[in-house]
Amino acid sequence: MKKVELHLSKTRLKDEELVSKLQGFLMAQISPDFATFLHEQETNPYSLNLCSTRDESVWVVNLLSEEAEQQMLAPLLNLETIKLESYAEEILVKKVEIHSLSQQTLLDIYQDDDASHLIRVHFYTPTTFKRQGQFVLFPDTRLIFQSLMQKYSRLVEGRAEIEEETLQFLADHSQITSYHLKSHYFPIHGRKYPAFEGRVTIQIKGASTLKAYAQMLLKFGEYAGVGTKCSLGMGGMRIEERKD
Numbered sequence: 001m002k003k004v005e006l007h008l009s010k011t012r013l014k015d016e017e018l019v020s021k022l023q024g025f026l027m028a029q030i031s032p033d034f035a036t037f038l039h040e041q042e043t044n045p046y047s048l049n050l051c052s053t054r055d056e057s058v059w060v061v062n063l064l065s066e067e068a069e070q071q072m073l074a075p076l077l078n079l080e081t082i083k084l085e086s087y088a089e090e091i092l093v094k095k096v097e098i099h100s101l102s103q104q105t106l107l108d109i110y111q112d113d114d115a116s117h118l119i120r121v122h123f124y125t126p127t128t129f130k131r132q133g134q135f136v137l138f139p140d141t142r143l144i145f146q147s148l149m150q151k152y153s154r155l156v157e158g159r160a161e162i163e164e165e166t167l168q169f170l171a172d173h174s175q176i177t178s179y180h181l182k183s184h185y186f187p188i189h190g191r192k193y194p195a196f197e198g199r200v201t202i203q204i205k206g207a208s209t210l211k212a213y214a215q216m217l218l219k220f221g222e223y224a225g226v227g228t229k230c231s232l233g234m235g236g237m238r239i240e241e242r243k244d
Helices: 015-029 032-039 066-077 103-110 141-157 164-172 208-224
Strands: 002-009 046-052 056-063 091-100 118-127 129-131 134-136 174-188 191-204 237-240
Touching (some): 002 066, 015 046, 032 066, 046 118, 103 208, 118 174, 118 208, 129 141, 141 174, 141 208, 164 174, 164 208, 191 208, 208 237
Antiparallel strands (some): 046 056, 118 191, 174 191
16 A cells, blocks of 8 residues: 655645545546546545645545556656646645555554554544444544444455454444544535544553554554545544653
8 A cells, every 4th residue: 555645835725625626636647447447436445635734735645456556656656736627826746755554564563462552543634424324423433443444344355344243342342532523514526524623542442452453453544544535535544642
């Protein structure tokens, strides 16, 4: 898996508007056949998000399969400028950074006998889950791990379904012990999705294997994203060191 970070010159667009336009721009850079293939997938083999500071915007594109790397990496690396539809100014690509996450690294995390029982997670772009047809404004551990297990099963293991017993066991032995969240409505194609941003601390109770499994899933989530609409700018997350 590859994480491509493109450091862009600032624009006058809000992050939500810019990331939507960048997603459309990206689809125009790849082959029509692969773009059609992506639209047909239940779980996309890429995720993307965007965060801006006073000086720049950082567009992150995560490539989660070999085919996604083959089809999308070169077009991203070749970018020097970006010209968006309905936006007059040219966007400069100032710097590109690439990070990798291998299956061996994930396996090493899973085999760690000293995994911490407390994990601090930062949802740094608006995040939402869907349960029984409704979007959920507040996270719980079952929703978090269900999303990550589904993405991992489909994208890494090549299996359509997850083990429900494993999910239930993980949900029963984990809880959110602290949080600092704010609600946020994220617009996509004219619709506003209820979402949240911020930080939570998750406690895992049980054997070291369970703690390590949770750590592995959350590390995978730094690339795959968590929740729904991760290919449209939502669900960006990272593990943070706790300051105890």
